[in-house]
Amino acid sequence: MQRKKILNLLTFIFLLTVLKTNAQHESSEAVQHEVTQHDEHGKALTLKEQIKADIKHHLLDSHDFHVTDYLTFPLPIILWDNGLQFFSSSKFHHGESVAESNGNYYAISHNNGHIYKTDSSGTIHYNKKGFESNEKPLDLSITKNVMMIIITSLIIFLVFSSLGKSYAKNGGIGKGPGRILEPIVLYIRDEIAIPNIGEKHYKKYMNYLLTIFFFIWFVNLFGLTPLGVNITGNIAITFSLAILTYLITTFTAKKDYWKHIFWMPGVPAPMKIILAPIELLGTFIKPFALMIRLYANMKAGHVVLMSIIGLMFLFKSWIGSPLSFGLAFGLMILELLVAALQAYIFTVLSALYFGSAAEEHEH
């Protein structure tokens, strides 16, 4: 009973926030909402440029959670600029106006979505190459991507911890929604970890492999929902994932791994000298390829999908929308496959690298 009451209260608060943000949104945007968009210089954009700008905007991280034009949540902004600056992103009015905090003024650049320190009128200066030359505070904000990562982690934590507890309670038989994932966990253990790392050492790496698989998979799937998040299509995030794999490979490596890099056994001495720098370079290229592969695949998928939806507006005849719908539908199914495939590839390749690190040869 108690739990139900709390749930009702939470729902009520949620609805209130939505209504409040809606009201704010409509009143502030009603004036500016016209059919055509304008660029920074106030020039009207053509339809093609508008679609391009929309795709670019979608691929960027943002400071508010934009579901549709009528459902937007502000997110907290946390800046480190001579002390902590903490305020809500609703102050920016979706990047249209200047936010003031403790006597400092900040504005969002339309170019890359980053926050810059400005004067009270909010002008951003550009240098000759077209980059922003304003001072940039250290941005620790909870952006859209950060929020979705936190939500995904919570979902994974809740599903798997409840599944784990049910094993202990029911004498080895899982219960609850997490049970659908049980075959996948077994698959990762039996088909990915054991063949690539080996019976002896695989247990040490299992928790990382499972975490990375489910994290990438869930995050990719969230990218396909209308929430409009593009987390793995962000190179900073794939970079962090690849760095984790690199660090684990490097710090769990056995003597044989280093020996095979710096003094390859079984080849003539001059070749050993040539091979050592190549192998050393290889250790950096492996995680780099992991990073680029995931990032480029997800970003390319989003761009193609958005462009196909954009076709609907470019074809000015009845054929446009069924064609674009059909193509988008087919591509969406392909993207569902790619979402799982990329998570799988990342996990398999990580397991391969761990396997090479943990291997013990008997020469």
Add this chain to the structure above:
Amino acid sequence: MNIPEIVGAGLIVIGVGIGIGRIGGSAMDAIARQPEATGKIQTAMLIAAALIEGIGFAALFAA
């Protein structure tokens, strides 16, 4: 985008296409010969295709 970049991107796509196509074709041959090894062949095929794809993407970014 100017012409060298477009031509370069096209060449990369041709190269990656040939590479992944050959892997796929060989995997089909192998599966036809030994249907019982399908799972293993698929895994190896995906890994090889992913490696080629990674290089292809790296080149596309450079172009």
